[in-house]
Amino acid sequence: MPKTSARLLALLSLLQARRDWPGALLAERLAISERTVRRDVDRLRELGYPITAVKGPDGGYRLDAGSQLPPLLFDDEQAVALAVALQVATTSGAGIAEAAARALTTVRQVLPARLRHRVDTLRVSAVPAPHEAQVDSAVLLAISAASHAGEVLRFDYAGAEVPRRVEPHHLVTWGGRWYLVAFDLDRDDWRTFRVDRITPKVPTGPRFTEREVPGGDVSAFVWSRFRGVDASGEWPCRGEAVVHLPAREVAQYAREGAVRELGPDRCLLSSGSWSWMALAASLAHFDAEVEVVGPQELRDAFTLLAARCARAVR
Structure with missing residues (x-):
């Protein structure tokens, strides 16, 4: 049987994971008796956690919201997850970067030395997007x-x-x-x-x-x-082309496209895009010969793309 402190932490973690827990299921998950579950629930109540008994054939327990904030307990995985979330939150664009940094400092101060060391070794560099726009948190609320x-x-x-x-x-x-x-x-x-x-x-x-x-x-x-796809998730423009490259090389850049091997250095690529010109351009980016299979709209797009490229170098 695990030590009381570790057992209480595990019990609290389970109670937070779902609304109602039958006492027998808690005992099974913690590998303890139902009597021990009742004693541990009483200990958590003494610490300030509002745990109520659930009536019914099986009986059980529920962790309710309380009027006061009881001591916060985190297992190792929760502590790491919280540290990652708070570090990433600084680049969420939600206008909470300073608050997230202060929250991480507060959480770190109340963690045991063992967990504090694990959190301190975790360094996450969340790089914001070049066009990231800051949003007022009051607007989000x-x-x-x-x-x-x-x-x-x-x-x-x-x-x-x-x-x-x-x-x-x-x-x-x-x-x-x-x-x-x-x-x-x-x-x-x-x-x-x-x-x-x-x-x-x-x-x-x-x-x-x-x-x-x-x-x-x-x-x-x-x-x-x-x-640019429709509600079903399908691209409005889909076509096929033979690319003179090994299928394994094309598959790395095909995204949602389907690649079928035709030989050691040829494959059939079926792909889609929001427009025929965009599809033609995506196929033309391969450094290899491309043969359009169809449809005619894709052939016309390649003809127009070729003409524009020819004019670009004049």
Whole structure:
């Protein structure tokens, strides 16, 4: 049986991982008796953790939110994860760099020497994107509050002549910037807005019933918007070409494309892009002969690209 302190830490970590825990399952996970679980729960309560008993056939426990902050306990993995998160947060563009640095210092001071040493040896250099835009954390909170409450968000948008009215759905980060995914009420369609260009207006609008983002997946929706693909994740322009290089070399740069070997120095590359010219340019970047298989739109794009390249060197 592990020592009491280590056992309490493990018990607390489990209680934080899910809402309700049957006593028998806790005993099984910790390899102790249910009686010991009850004693350990009482010890955590004495330390200030608001753990309530859950009624039911199996019984169990739940860690609730309390009015006071009890002692914070972290296992080794949690301490490392927290240190990484706080160091990376300094380049999140959310305007919390100073607060994150102070939080890391505070956490470090209360960690045991053993964990403090592990955290000190961890050095993470999070390099911001060249075009990263700083966002006021108050704006992020205002958008999050409206989204959580299900209230229409009104805001001025840089470059727009009139205020926007949207049903806020999700905040996302992409390429060093923060974006709001929302349903635009005036345009009756889904839109993405750069948060650094948003100035929220108060009060917020009426409550709304949440809609499902197209495709049902926020990440896939944002990816499709920024890559120029449709809601299904498919490129609007797809074509095939024979590249006179070994398949293993082409596959390294094919991204979402499919590569099929035709011989030791030839392969068939099926790929897609947001336009035929972009697809032709991506195929032309290989330092090798390229034979267009189809469709005709891709052949026409190569003809236009060749003419432009010829004019560029005149």
